[in-house]
Amino acid sequence: MNDNHSANDRSVNAHGAVDLSTLAEKSAQQAPAGQQPAGTQGSWVVSVAPQQLQQIVQLSAQVPVLVLIHGDDVTSQQFAATLEKAVDSHQGRMVMATINAASAPEIAEQAGNLPVVTAFLSGQPVGEFDASAPVEQLPEVIGQILQLATQNGVTGTVPPQSQRGGQEPEAEPELPPLHRKAHEALENGDYDGAAEAFAEALKEKPDDSDAKLGLAQVQLMKRTKDVDVAAVRQRAADNMDDVRAQTDVADVDVLGGHVEDAFQRLIRYIQTHPGEGRETARKHLVELFSIVGDTDPRVVAARKKLATALF
Numbered sequence: 001m002n003d004n005h006s007a008n009d010r011s012v013n014a015h016g017a018v019d020l021s022t023l024a025e026k027s028a029q030q031a032p033a034g035q036q037p038a039g040t041q042g043s044w045v046v047s048v049a050p051q052q053l054q055q056i057v058q059l060s061a062q063v064p065v066l067v068l069i070h071g072d073d074v075t076s077q078q079f080a081a082t083l084e085k086a087v088d089s090h091q092g093r094m095v096m097a098t099i100n101a102a103s104a105p106e107i108a109e110q111a112g113n114l115p116v117v118t119a120f121l122s123g124q125p126v127g128e129f130d131a132s133a134p135v136e137q138l139p140e141v142i143g144q145i146l147q148l149a150t151q152n153g154v155t156g157t158v159p160p161q162s163q164r165g166g167q168e169p170e171a172e173p174e175l176p177p178l179h180r181k182a183h184e185a186l187e188n189g190d191y192d193g194a195a196e197a198f199a200e201a202l203k204e205k206p207d208d209s210d211a212k213l214g215l216a217q218v219q220l221m222k223r224t225k226d227v228d229v230a231a232v233r234q235r236a237a238d239n240m241d242d243v244r245a246q247t248d249v250a251d252v253d254v255l256g257g258h259v260e261d262a263f264q265r266l267i268r269y270i271q272t273h274p275g276e277g278r279e280t281a282r283k284h285l286v287e288l289f290s291i292v293g294d295t296d297p298r299v300v301a302a303r304k305k306l307a308t309a310l311f
Contacts (some may be wrong), residue, residue, distance in 0.1 A: 042160025045084045050104045056097040059119040062156035064149045066096040069107060070115040078135050079115040086139040092157035093146060119145050121154050143296065150291060151255055153186050153217055155210065176201065181216055191222040216291050216294045223251050236265075243269065243277035247284045254288050262288060263302035271309040282310070 042073060048056055059065050070076035080098060087096045099107060101114055116130040128150060148156065156175065175183065178201035185193035195218045199236060201211035206244065229252055235242075236249035239292045246269050253262035266285040270278050 005252045024243045043084070044087050044090075044092060044094065044158070044160060045098060048097045048099060049105055050099065053099070054095060056095065056161075057120050057123060059095050059158055060124075060154070061122055063092070064145050065120040065152065065157055066091075066094065067077040067118045067120065068096055068098045068115060069104075069117075070098060071101045073114075075131055076115045079131065079138070082138045083117070083136050083142070086142045090146065091144070092159065093155075094142065095158060095161055101256065120150055121149055131150070147257075147259075147296070149291060150213075150217060150293065151257075153214075153221065155214060155217065156183075159208075176205070179214070180209065180232070182211075182218070187210055188220070191218055191225065194218045195222065213290060216287050220251055220255065220291055223248070224255050228253060241273065241277075243273070243280045247281065250284065250288060254291065259292055259296075259298050259303075263298065263305075266304065267305050267309050270306065
């Protein structure tokens with residue numbers, strides 16, 4: 001764990017884009033292309049013509065959108081099949097549009113090394129990766145993009161965009177009224193209004209997992225909205241026994257992509273502080289788990305460490 005992160009942490013640039021080019025390369029051979037899950041009715045992967053691209057990118061206000069430009073070579077086939085399986089496994093939390101370079105030579109010329117993928121959030125490109133990323137690590141890249149989307153409040157879902165070879169995207173889903181109210185508040189920078197809407201949705205439906213996640217995300221954004229990162233880190237370094245100082249810097253770490261640092265910081269606090277601050281730290285850590293995602297490998301590992309720290 002490191003208290004010396006700068007405000008310009010390399011994991012997220014000034015525009016919030018994860019630098020996917022830093023993904024660690026492994027020497028393992030490329031994995032064979034996978035098949036779509038059995039029994040799937042539709043897919044969140046759709047083949048588009050260049051003129052349809054803007055329509056698909058508009059979905060990035062609700063979910064991350066990947067745009068894959070590929071060729072007909074074996075590498076492109078493996079790349080596309082692996083990404084398709086990974087995208088569809090998230091059941092609407094992400095969409096991928098594919099463009100065959102043979103049908104769009106002007107786009108292929110600009111794209112450079114094929115296959116290449118650009119990720120979009122809220123209509124803006126936030127990252128790019130190409131054939132230099134090992135195929136077996138593509139699901140991990142997908143996880144990083146979903147994490148970035150979560151950090152930026154893009155947490156919706158959309159219906160399947162194609163039906164086993166279909167080309168036309170389906171209509172965007174209708175959000176529940178309170179969820180729509182929360183998203184509109186977020187678009188206007190009204191974190192209090194968004195939190196109230198998600199809280200009201202939870203009162204109506206206590207098992208609404210999307211509202212629960214949305215509320216946790218909004219609360220994180222509220223806590224870190226105007227924070228002085230350097231001051232927060234210094235206060236945490238100077239006050240190791242202050243639970244508020246430690247949870248504040250954990251928030252900053254999660255928002256900046258230093259998820260493991262945040263988890264380890266709070267677990268260490270729990271291990272060394274048996275007083276009432278311990279429960280405060282535990283509850284805060286569990287909330288951060290939900291924001292990062294319960295299936296994230298870092299959360300799984302941290303839960304085991306937390307159990308050891310508690311018992």
